[in-house]
Amino acid sequence: MFLKETLKKIPRWMYMYYILIALWSGTTAMHIPDGYLSPVTCMLMVLLVMPFWIRGVQRLREKMTARNIPLVALFAAFSFVVMMFNVPLPGGTTAHAVGGALAAIILGPEIATIAVSIALVIQALFFGDGGILAIGANCFNMAVVLPYVSFAIYQAVSKNMPMNSKRRIIGAAAGGWAGLTAAAFFAAVEFGVQPLLWHTADGTPLYAPYPLSVSIPAMVIPHALIASVVEGAVTALVVAYLIRANQPALEIINKTQITAETSSFARWRNLWIGLAALVVITPLGLLAPGTAWGEWGAEELTNRGLSFIPKGLAQLSGLWSAPMPDYNVPAIGNANIGYILSAVVGILVIIGVAWLFSLLVTGGKKTFSEDVNSK
Amino acid sequence: MSQLARPSRLKSRSGFIERTLIDINNTLEQSLFAEKIARQKGLLQALDARLKVIAMLMLLLAVSLSHQLVIIAGLYTGALILAAVSNISLGFFIKRVWAFIPFFTGIVALPALFITPGPALAYLPLGLVITRTGALTALFLLLRVGTSVSMATLFVLTTPWNSVLKALGVLHVPDVLILTLGMTYRYIHLLLHLANDMFLSRKSRILRRLTGTEERRLMAATSGILLGKSLQLSSEVYLAMESRGFRGYPHTMDRFQMRWFDWAAGLVVVFVTLLAIVGR
Numbered sequence: 051m052f053l054k055e056t057l058k059k060i061p062r063w064m065y066m067y068y069i070l071i072a073l074w075s076g077t078t079a080m081h082i083p084d085g086y087l088s089p090v091t092c093m094l095m096v097l098l099v100m101p102f103w104i105r106g107v108q109r110l111r112e113k114m115t116a117r118n119i120p121l122v123a124l125f126a127a128f129s130f131v132v133m134m135f136n137v138p139l140p141g142g143t144t145a146h147a148v149g150g151a152l153a154a155i156i157l158g159p160e161i162a163t164i165a166v167s168i169a170l171v172i173q174a175l176f177f178g179d180g181g182i183l184a185i186g187a188n189c190f191n192m193a194v195v196l197p198y199v200s201f202a203i204y205q206a207v208s209k210n211m212p213m214n215s216k217r218r219i220i221g222a223a224a225g226g227w228a229g230l231t232a233a234a235f236f237a238a239v240e241f242g243v244q245p246l247l248w249h250t251a252d253g254t255p256l257y258a259p260y261p262l263s264v265s266i267p268a269m270v271i272p273h274a275l276i277a278s279v280v281e282g283a284v285t286a287l288v289v290a291y292l293i294r295a296n297q298p299a300l301e302i303i304n305k306t307q308i309t310a311e312t313s314s315f316a317r318w319r320n321l322w323i324g325l326a327a328l329v330v331i332t333p334l335g336l337l338a339p340g341t342a343w344g345e346w347g348a349e350e351l352t353n354r355g356l357s358f359i360p361k362g363l364a365q366l367s368g369l370w371s372a373p374m375p376d377y378n379v380p381a382i383g384n385a386n387i388g389y390i391l392s393a394v395v396g397i398l399v400i401i402g403v404a405w406l407f408s409l410l411v412t413g414g415k416k417t418f419s420e421d422v423n424s425k
Numbered sequence: 426m427s428q429l430a431r432p433s434r435l436k437s438r439s440g441f442i443e444r445t446l447i448d449i450n451n452t453l454e455q456s457l458f459a460e461k462i463a464r465q466k467g468l469l470q471a472l473d474a475r476l477k478v479i480a481m482l483m484l485l486l487a488v489s490l491s492h493q494l495v496i497i498a499g500l501y502t503g504a505l506i507l508a509a510v511s512n513i514s515l516g517f518f519i520k521r522v523w524a525f526i527p528f529f530t531g532i533v534a535l536p537a538l539f540i541t542p543g544p545a546l547a548y549l550p551l552g553l554v555i556t557r558t559g560a561l562t563a564l565f566l567l568l569r570v571g572t573s574v575s576m577a578t579l580f581v582l583t584t585p586w587n588s589v590l591k592a593l594g595v596l597h598v599p600d601v602l603i604l605t606l607g608m609t610y611r612y613i614h615l616l617l618h619l620a621n622d623m624f625l626s627r628k629s630r631i632l633r634r635l636t637g638t639e640e641r642r643l644m645a646a647t648s649g650i651l652l653g654k655s656l657q658l659s660s661e662v663y664l665a666m667e668s669r670g671f672r673g674y675p676h677t678m679d680r681f682q683m684r685w686f687d688w689a690a691g692l693v694v695v696f697v698t699l700l701a702i703v704g705r
Contacts, residue, residue, distance in 0.1 A: 083570050083573065083574060084570065084573030084574070084577070085489070085569030085570035085571075085572075085573045086566070086570070089486060089489045092489075107599070107601070107602070110601075119601065119604060119605055119608065119663070120608060120658075120659040120660070120662040120663045120666065121656070121660075121663075122605055122609075123605045123609045123659070123662075124608075124616075124655040124656070124658055124659040125655060125656075126605070126609040127608075127609045127612035127613040127615075127616050127655065128616060128652055128655040130609070131613060131616045131617055131620055131651065132648055132651070134445065134448045134449060134452060135445050135644060135647070164602075168605055168606055168609050169609070172606065172609060172610055172613070174577075175577070175581060176456065176459070176581055176586070176610070177452070177456075181485075181573060181577075182481070182482070182485055182573075182577050183482075183485050183486070183489055183573070245562075254558045254562050254565070255562045256492060256562075256565055257565075257569070258566065259534065259559075259562040259563070259566060284644075284645070284648070287642070287644070287645030287648075288645050288649050288652065290645065291645045291646050291648070292649055292652070292653075295646075295649060295650075296649060296652075302656065
């Protein structure tokens with residue numbers, strides 16, 4: 051009742067204002083289109099997501115082999131369809147949920163990563179929702195950050211609780227909210243570093259134009275107020291429904307995964323440490339050159355481009371003053387050719403990593419039929 | 426399969442069921458329409474799907490790497506010409522590309538006109554100043570997003586989904602994932618139809634407007650039922666696959682073949698990409 055009174059006191063224009071902000075952040079920001087992020091950022095995001103994809107596919111192969119293919123396919127299709135549902139909000143408007151939190155609660159975060167990634171790939175390839183080069187960034191935000199954060203919170207709140215416990219609903223709500231807010235934060239960081247790192251000699255940003263000081267509040271506040279609330283509410287409502295009507299669905303995770311292990315986090319300690327290191331290093335590496343804003347000479351700028359990861363590392367090891375033109379293969383001496391060479395190397399690295407990934411996934415075999423045979 | 430509902434736009438104010446129905450139907454319609462264009466005759470339709478995947482990635486990279494508006498504009502013009510020679514009506518193509526994502530990008534880019542520091546370009550009432558830097562950066566963002574979306578749209582509109590999937594194999598995407606992608610796409614349609622039926626049947630039994638709480642309950646229950654159905658279907662689908670001899674990996678029936686035409690097109694794409702990157 052108190053809440054209703056308070057809500058009534060907020061002027062109408064303020065509602066409209068926040069709904070507008072939420073509209074654009076909900077429709078554009080979470081599915082990052084191509085053109086917002088520089089190619090280097092896109093490549094880096096693919097590298098960041100790769101271990102999670104490998105982990106997810108490993109998990110799929112470990113537990114139920116081929117049987118999991120339809121499970122993941124159907125769940126990805128389900129996430130896609132749920133993203134299309136309009137969720138009624140107070141005030142007569144509607145919003146969309148991502149469904150990543152729900153996927154994590156039902157399937158576990160590793161498999162949720164695969165299911166949501168597949169839904170995102172289909173959205174990007176087929177419906178132009180989210181960029182193709184930006185697929186790594188989108189998968190990182192919505193298929194990694196969102197499910198892992200949601201799942202950690204859901205587990206923390208509802209671990210060892212009976213199936214019909216209220217805490218499961220609360221955990222689902224909190225998990226969905228925190229997961230999407232965290233995802234929005236990561237998207238904001240990805241946007242915010244663009245103008246620091248990539249602009250023309252006169253300071254015109256080449257990609258997303260807003261610095262961190264603008265992008266973080268612009269993304270995180272409306273998400274925390276609206277989109278994340280929707281995600282949390284949808285997750286909680288569906289979990290509540292499942293508790294009422296379809297409890298076995300909530301127990302699938304126990305069949306496809308080993309519960310004790312999941313809750314202890316022990317077996318993936320290495321993954322967590324590596325990830326934490328990556329997460330720590332990345333923003334540092336991305337932010338570090340930002341401190342040198344304005345000190346960049348025009349000729350130095352032409353030498354930038356594909357080279358910020360080494361720069362960040364150089365900064366960390368106190369070697370920031372090392373000359374940068376080295377990325378241009380000095381013998382050739384032509385900035386453009388050096389640039390193309392580094393682009394080619396970048397492409398080769400991507401293909402190499404993808405190939406390595408396929409080797410890992412298939413265990414070096416062309417297929418994984420033997421799993422089925424040996425079953 | 427039931428007849429698809431076609432709620433009129435006028436009624437869309439009345440609630441979330443109608444809006445969801447509209448969204449579901451638009452999605453189905455969009456995917457059907459894309460398949461129709463992909464089966465027409467045209468330049469891009471005649472090209473090998475593998476080549477198109479790689480060409481699209483290269484052109485996206487060129488758009489993304491370019492530091493000059495002229496080059497991005499040139500690439501966009503190229504995309505328009507390709508659309509024209511591939512039997513895609515230009516009006517439809519431009520509308521499909523610009524209607525949604527770049528439009529919202531425009532809204533996103535708008536404040537950048539004013540808050541990016543730089544020399545003044547124009548003075549507006551209320552003391553607002555458009556800076557040259559701001560105008561440039563907004564243009565960059567808008568053109569880049571529009572051109573990238575155009576490239577991706579061209580690829581999707583001229584390639585049947587099955588060929589898209591098979592072409593992904595060239596990029597060393599594992600078989601298992603391609604199989605899963607294909608199944609997902611197929612079941613998206615089934616689930617969309619199911620959701621459509623559920624919402625439609627509910628809508629036809631409602632006489633008054635639902636309250637917010639009732640609407641949310643209905644939404645949650647529909648999602649929950651859909652989830653249950655998906656899970657149930659997945660085990661049935663697996664059994665069906667196994668009983669038809671599925672051994673854990675997919676087989677594709679037809680082979681791709683590169684012809685001189687494909688090689689020539691590939692050379693053109695490589696040339697254009699290099700030109701765009703050198704000229705950046």
